[in-house]
Amino acid sequence: MSCQRSKLIELKQLKSTIESILFVIDEPVSLRKLSEVTGAGKDVVKDVLDSLGLEYENDYRGFLLREVADGYRLYTNPANASVVESFISSSDCKRLTQAALETLAIIAYKQPVTRSQISEIRGVNAEGSIATLMQRKLVEETGRSNSVGNPILYGTTKKFLESAGLKTLKGLPNLEDFAPDEQTKEQIRKSLDNKDETIPHPSSPVPSTD
Template sequence: MDKKEIKSIVEGLLFAWGDPLDIKDISNVLQINEKELSTIMKEIIDDFDYNRRGLRIIKFNNFYQIGTRPEHYEWIKKLNNKKNTKNLSNASLETLSIIAYKQPIIKSDIEVIRGVRSDRAIETLIDKRLVKEVGRLDRTGRPILYGTTEDFLKYFGLESLDDLPPIEEFQIESTDDDSQ
């Protein structure tokens, strides 16, 4: 099978599957090694980008998915008659940030950092598939450890957690009155 045919099949697989596909699964279907497939996937991504196609191949960790270009959102939104799903609250975004940077982390540690209960925020993040249970801490009560998901990476356009901006780049604003 030539490279052109492989690229065509990959596009079809990504389109038909809809959800992210692991490179291992694509490799098994095509019966080619992952290293060769990675090179071909890079070529497909570059081709989509160079030709400014309406679709793009999104890569995160070792997963690939076909999707629309973010710059076309305004036009695509016009077709959608359904009410937009509610955005994340500040509490949920704050909780998600803590989990992303400190994972794996237990709820009580999140609450110590935030200074408030986080049950509802964590529940919302799990419902939106941005956070998941990644294990249990081996201590009394066996508290749940939370971490981010592949959907988190996709939602924020990250290939891996290494792409998160360094936490040192953020200016932390004090909520205390420092004017005394």
């Protein structure tokens, strides 16, 4: 492989690396920082950034690279502002509340689970959160429990896996890794091993509305 071809490949790799960084940052990244993490000189990094900026602009991409006071960052193309704003304000794009996130976590790890079990674990009525999660198609009814009254069982959906970046539920993080002590770890093990039991909660259980 010629020296010139080798340098071209290295430049393409650098361009790809910088572009990946730009996609994951929440705040502008400085030229100095990009130079540090890539090992390339500031002049080379600056040339790559200029090249990317022109490429995005000339190809009429949905995003543009801007140099601001603190560094560089990708921004949505102003030409698409009205559509982007409409999308962000839609119900499907709104962030979940803390209550909904807690409920979703319980369903993900405990499924199939009934509404009363979820409420007992959280210590508050979970009906509203479940309705929100079903509306967002993150949770669905999976059947009926064999317990008294045959309450509805809930589980996560394919959309949940897609949103969480998971192939299957086996990819969920191990809850024991977040436990502060061995007693809590054991409590988690028992709860997840037995789907018919609920995790003990210090609050009084909420009456079932199933």
